[in-house]
Amino acid sequence: MTSILCVPSYLCAVIKFYPPFYKQKSLSLFSFSLTGQSGLGKSTLVNTLFKSKVSRKSCTPNYEEKISKTVHLQSVSHIIEEKGVKMKLTVIDTPGFGDQINNENCWEPIVKYVNEQYEKYLKEELNVNRKRRIPDTRVHCCVYFLPATGHWLRPIDVEFMRRLGKIVSIVPVIAKADTLTLEERLEFKQRIRQDLQANGIRVYPQKEYDEDAEDRILNDKIRENIPFAVVGTDKEHQVNGNKVLGRKTKWGIIEVENVAHCEFALLRDLLIRSHLQDLKDVTHNIHYETYRVKRLNESNANGLALSPLTLENGTLEKSDAESHL
Numbered sequence: 001m002t003s004i005l006c007v008p009s010y011l012c013a014v015i016k017f018y019p020p021f022y023k024q025k026s027l028s029l030f031s032f033s034l035t036g037q038s039g040l041g042k043s044t045l046v047n048t049l050f051k052s053k054v055s056r057k058s059c060t061p062n063y064e065e066k067i068s069k070t071v072h073l074q075s076v077s078h079i080i081e082e083k084g085v086k087m088k089l090t091v092i093d094t095p096g097f098g099d100q101i102n103n104e105n106c107w108e109p110i111v112k113y114v115n116e117q118y119e120k121y122l123k124e125e126l127n128v129n130r131k132r133r134i135p136d137t138r139v140h141c142c143v144y145f146l147p148a149t150g151h152w153l154r155p156i157d158v159e160f161m162r163r164l165g166k167i168v169s170i171v172p173v174i175a176k177a178d179t180l181t182l183e184e185r186l187e188f189k190q191r192i193r194q195d196l197q198a199n200g201i202r203v204y205p206q207k208e209y210d211e212d213a214e215d216r217i218l219n220d221k222i223r224e225n226i227p228f229a230v231v232g233t234d235k236e237h238q239v240n241g242n243k244v245l246g247r248k249t250k251w252g253i254i255e256v257e258n259v260a261h262c263e264f265a266l267l268r269d270l271l272i273r274s275h276l277q278d279l280k281d282v283t284h285n286i287h288y289e290t291y292r293v294k295r296l297n298e299s300n301a302n303g304l305a306l307s308p309l310t311l312e313n314g315t316l317e318k319s320d321a322e323s324h325l
């Protein structure tokens with residue numbers, strides 16, 4: 001596919017993985033969002049991840065919701081293919097995210113979207129004639145892009161991750177890590193980890209969900225590396241006679257998939273290889289379960305069926321989204 005990434009300002013991309021169509025029985029298998037301010041390289045990373053270029057021109061808006069006077073949320077979907085695996089890519093644009101003079105509540109559209117997916121799933125589960133496989137549009141992971149400032153977390157980062165971390169698995173990454181030296185990168189990563197701890201931000205993989213000692217050893221290695229310092233590109237360069245995905249800098253080619261150069265490969269492996277199933281399990285068993293219990297308790301307490309708590313078009317009221325926090 002050709003790349004036509006005329007990406008509007010702030011976006012959150014949700015990627016749903018599909019098995020090849022001949023095996024495909026249900027729709028979404030896995031989805032995650034890429035969130036962060038404009039220009040941090042989210043679209044580039046999507047292209048890097050699948051080594052295929054994504055056209056956003058061929059997409060159809062399927063979700064549009066007025067959140068407030070200033071924030072307008074819209075999502076669009078794409079089907080892309082990587083080595084025979086079909087993936088549906090839904091991009092949720094949240095113009096205004098982190099770009100206002102007053103960024104208060106800029107996370108609301110994303111919180112609302114995440115909760116709506118839980119609500120949809122819950123309604124399907126509660127149906128008398130429920131489907132054998134409930135279509136799963138839940139967000140299994142939110143990759144949050146931090147600008148490579150080399151300083152500390154900004155208030156908007158703290159606030160976003162603190163809130164979202166309670167309802168979805170968050171994986172923070174340092175965007176455009178090639179703009180930092182290796183020493184700066186290490187120091188920045190250390191500061192961010194301190195900041196995360198000091199602010200009580202829970203990022204994936206969380207210690208309390210390690211299943212056994214083996215899990216703990218594997219996850220400890222990931223925790224030591226978080227946030228992953230990533231570099232994205234869709235360009236290939238010749239290195240020692242091989243074509244590699246890389247970024248040309250004044251110091252030479254940064255090979256995106258070389259772990260000695262950056263941690264893109266660690267992020268990719270976590271998301272779509274080693275931890276894909278675990279992310280789904282944590283979403284279902286922890287985040288969705290918390291949502292489900294809370295909603296059913298609310299309904300029982302009010303003596304109401306679930307449906308009156310939602311708006312006619314199936315979207316959650318603002319207060320519902322907030323109350324899950």
Ligand SMILES: Nc1nc2c(ncn2[C@@H]2O[C@H](COP(=O)(O)OP(=O)(O)OP(=O)(O)O)[C@@H](O)[C@H]2O)c(=O)[nH]1
Pocket residue numbers: 005007008009010011037038039040041042043044045175176177178179230231232233247
């Ligand atoms: N140095 C460097 N530049 C990058 C990297 N990734 C992307 N860029 C460049 O940064 C610019 C913005 O990249 P995008 O992928 O469009 O960023 P985005 O976050 O999707 O931006 P919005 O669509 O505005 O939200 C482009 O010129 C990219 O080539 C990276 O890892 N390092």
